[in-house]
Amino acid sequence: MDQFQAIRVFARVVEAGTFTKAAESLRMPKATVSKLIQSLEAHLKVQLLNRTTRQVTVTAEGAAYYERTTRLLAELDEIDTTLANAQACPSGRIRVDVPASLGRDVIIPQLHEFHARYPDIQIDLGVGDRLVDLVSDNVDCVIRGGNIADDQMVARLLTHMAFKTCASPAYLAQHGMPQHPSELEDGHWVVGYFSAGSGRAFPLDFNRGEARIELFGRYRVAVNDSGAYLAAGLAGHGIVQFPSYAVDLYVREGELAPVLEDWLPGPLPVYAVYPPNRRLSAKVRVFVDWMAEVFARLETTPLDITVPSRRLGRAP
Numbered sequence: 506m507d508q509f510q511a512i513r514v515f516a517r518v519v520e521a522g523t524f525t526k527a528a529e530s531l532r533m534p535k536a537t538v539s540k541l542i543q544s545l546e547a548h549l550k551v552q553l554l555n556r557t558t559r560q561v562t563v564t565a566e567g568a569a570y571y572e573r574t575t576r577l578l579a580e581l582d583e584i585d586t587t588l589a590n591a592q593a594c595p596s597g598r599i600r601v602d603v604p605a606s607l608g609r610d611v612i613i614p615q616l617h618e619f620h621a622r623y624p625d626i627q628i629d630l631g632v633g634d635r636l637v638d639l640v641s642d643n644v645d646c647v648i649r650g651g652n653i654a655d656d657q658m659v660a661r662l663l664t665h666m667a668f669k670t671c672a673s674p675a676y677l678a679q680h681g682m683p684q685h686p687s688e689l690e691d692g693h694w695v696v697g698y699f700s701a702g703s704g705r706a707f708p709l710d711f712n713r714g715e716a717r718i719e720l721f722g723r724y725r726v727a728v729n730d731s732g733a734y735l736a737a738g739l740a741g742h743g744i745v746q747f748p749s750y751a752v753d754l755y756v757r758e759g760e761l762a763p764v765l766e767d768w769l770p771g772p773l774p775v776y777a778v779y780p781p782n783r784r785l786s787a788k789v790r791v792f793v794d795w796m797a798e799v800f801a802r803l804e805t806t807p808l809d810i811t812v813p814s815r816r817l818g819r820a821p
Contacts, residue, residue: 518538694743
């Protein structure tokens with residue numbers, strides 16, 4: 506027996522005065538209405554209704570049960586309505602953490618679009634390259650690139666972000682154009698990048714056909730911040746790998762030039778990650794859905810922003 510359905514049917518019988526009228530208003534067979542009332546009485550071990558051939562009356566126990574359950578049903582209907590409205594017009598505060606360049610160059614410039622759709626959502630946006638602990642830092646979701654090491658987390662794939670290898674014109678004028686990735690270990694310089702949290706260095710990745718080369722290269726400077734990584738590349742300290750959406754902006758302005766174009770970096774999977782013990786709320790879900798739209802546009806449309814000369818913060 507569906508007890509909530511039986512309670513609703515019982516309340517309707519009390520209000521309608523007959524099984525026939527209750528069944529008609531509920532668009533249910535009269536036999537189903539009668540069976541549900543019998544099952545409810547058997548479950549409660551009490552008679553709720555007195556039945557005659559002409560009318561139905563409520564017993565004293567039934568009246569008391571009706572009074573209490575109608576309040577419960579009203580509260581349940583209010584909860585359902587509130588949640589339905591929250592799904593249609595979500596509101597409240599969400600805490601989201603994103604990589605530095607993604608926050609500065611992609612999310613923040615386009616947040617007007619998100620807030621036009623969802624004006625009642627307040628976003629606490631953590632922007633930085635240091636990874637946060639979703640549970641201890643009370644973060645609703647994070648946007649992260651690369652494979653998710655913690656298999657306890659729930660992850661939704663948003664995109665595969667394309668990268669390009671590039672260097673400044675000043676660097677290429679001094680050192681020449683590399684012809685093979687191996688030259689980055691002998692004859693050329695890279696800008697190193699290491700994790701702000703663990704200190705682990707990240708290699709550069711090159712793919713051509715079935716061949717794949719992963720190397721760290723030799724460097725004179727390594728950094729742990731995406732803004733500094735870009736600054737070092739723009740200043741001519743070495744070769745760097747950037748997301749294509751960022752590289753294209755600087756290439757158009759003549760501040761960076763693609764290198765090793767026949768050896769492409771592998772695409773980086775980008776995920777929205779949630780704590781496993783929290784149900785994804787409507788307000789977080791619509792933000793993640795919007796992020797998926799933004800990434801889809803990035804694949805086909807350049808960022809619609811003006812990039813001042815020597816602006817920092819383009820690496821992922």
